[in-house]
Amino acid sequence: ETGVTQSPTHLIKTRGQQVTLRCSSQSGHNTVSWYQQALGQGPQFIFQYYREEENGRGNFPPRFSGLQFPNYSSELNVNALELDDSALYLCASAPTSGSYNEQFFGPGTRLTVL
Amino acid sequence: AQRVTQPEKLLSVFKGAPVELKCNYSYSGSPELFWYVQYSRQRLQLLLRHISRESIKGFTADLNKGETSFHLKKPFAQEEDSAMYYCALRATSGSRLTFGEGTQLTVNP
Numbered sequence: 001e002t003g004v005t006q007s008p009t010h011l012i013k014t015r016g017q018q019v020t021l022r023c024s025s026q027s028g029h030n031t032v033s034w035y036q037q038a039l040g041q042g043p044q045f046i047f048q049y050y051r052e053e054e055n056g057r058g059n060f061p062p063r064f065s066g067l068q069f070p071n072y073s074s075e076l077n078v079n080a081l082e083l084d085d086s087a088l089y090l091c092a093s094a095p096t097s098g099s100y101n102e103q104f105f106g107p108g109t110r111l112t113v114l
Numbered sequence: 115a116q117r118v119t120q121p122e123k124l125l126s127v128f129k130g131a132p133v134e135l136k137c138n139y140s141y142s143g144s145p146e147l148f149w150y151v152q153y154s155r156q157r158l159q160l161l162l163r164h165i166s167r168e169s170i171k172g173f174t175a176d177l178n179k180g181e182t183s184f185h186l187k188k189p190f191a192q193e194e195d196s197a198m199y200y201c202a203l204r205a206t207s208g209s210r211l212t213f214g215e216g217t218q219l220t221v222n223p
Contacts, residue, residue, distance in 0.1 A: 004157075033210065042118075042200050042213030043158070056209055090158065092211075103211065105158040 002027060004093050004106035012112045013081050021076040021109045023091030031055070032074040033103060034066060035090040043090055049074055050096065078111075086113045116141040118203050120214035127191050128222050135186040135217045137175075137201030146204040147177055147184040148211070153197045161186075161199070171195070191221045 005024045013019050025032055031050045035043035045058035049068035063079040072093070078085055088110050092103040117140045127133050139145060149161040162170045164177040164184060175186045184201060201214040 035211075035213075040123075040215070042120075042202075042215045043211070045210035045212065048210060058210060102160050102163075107157045 004091055004104050006089075006091050006106040006109050008109060009107070010110040010112070012114060014114050015081055015083060017081050017113075018077065018079045019081060019111060021078075021089050021091075021111070023074045023076070023093075023106055025072045025074070025093035026104050029093035029095050029104070030072050031094045031096050032068055032072065033092045033094070034074070034076045035092065036060070036085075037088040037090055037108070038084075039087070046076065081113045083113050086111060116145070116203055116205055116212045118201050118212050118214035120199075120201055120217050122217050123215065124218050124220070126220045126222060129193055130190050133188050133191040133195070133219065133221070135199050135201075135219065137184045137186065137214060139182050139184065139201075139203050141182075141203060141205060143205060147175070148202040148204070149173070149175055149184075149186050150200040150202055150213075151197050152200070158200070191219075193221050193223055195219060196221045 004026050007022045033048040034046040037043040046060050047057040048055045052068045065077045068074045088108040090108045091106045094103045119138045121136050147164040150158050151161040152158045173188045177184050198216050198218050200216045202211045204211050
């Protein structure tokens with residue numbers, strides 16, 4: 001059983017550009033959540049996907065969008081990048097069956113916007 | 115709205131001393147509370163959750179609904195406990211986690 005993986009590990013973009021971050025869920029998990037963690041802060045919920053549908057969204061503008069694929073992997077897309085988008089982006093997957101609904105986190109993608 | 119507050123950004127104790135990491139929350143319903151830990155160069159991982167009522171690595175946490183708190187405690191800190199600790203709340207099963215800002219615990223030899 002493999003854990004949650006994310007790619008790339010780091011990337012650097014400039015203001016106004018677009019970025020796509022990728023996440024592979026842990027085997028058997030069909031729910032993926034994305035979080036933004038700014039420096040010195042706790043993770044903030046962006047949105048969650050369940051069986052390819054958005055299933056909850058945090059307080060982030062529409063330029064943050066996502067996709068979930070049939071294999072339950074996921075993408076986070078951010079358009080028109082701003083300096084404040086510089087952060088660690090975390091992906092977490094969870095099984096939805098059973099009461100032990102722990103979220104398993106990936107290592108994150110460090111995005112720097114210049 | 116739900117909110118999690120961890121009043122201490124940094125906490126330093128000596129090995130063998132008791133440690134308590136504070137967490138307060140605001141939520142009108144019945145939340146699930148969690149403690150997550152991030153060791154150096156490792157990913158965020160679940161330490162314990164209030165519904166399990168178990169002790170993990172010597173840590174315990176009791177949900178106090180009257181005081182809306184979920185403090186993490188360990189009677190005798192070890193150097194390997196040094197890490198960043200996040201308290202988190204989940205309003206309904208499967209929904210978002212709301213995290214506090216975290217407490218960096220350092221256990222000195």
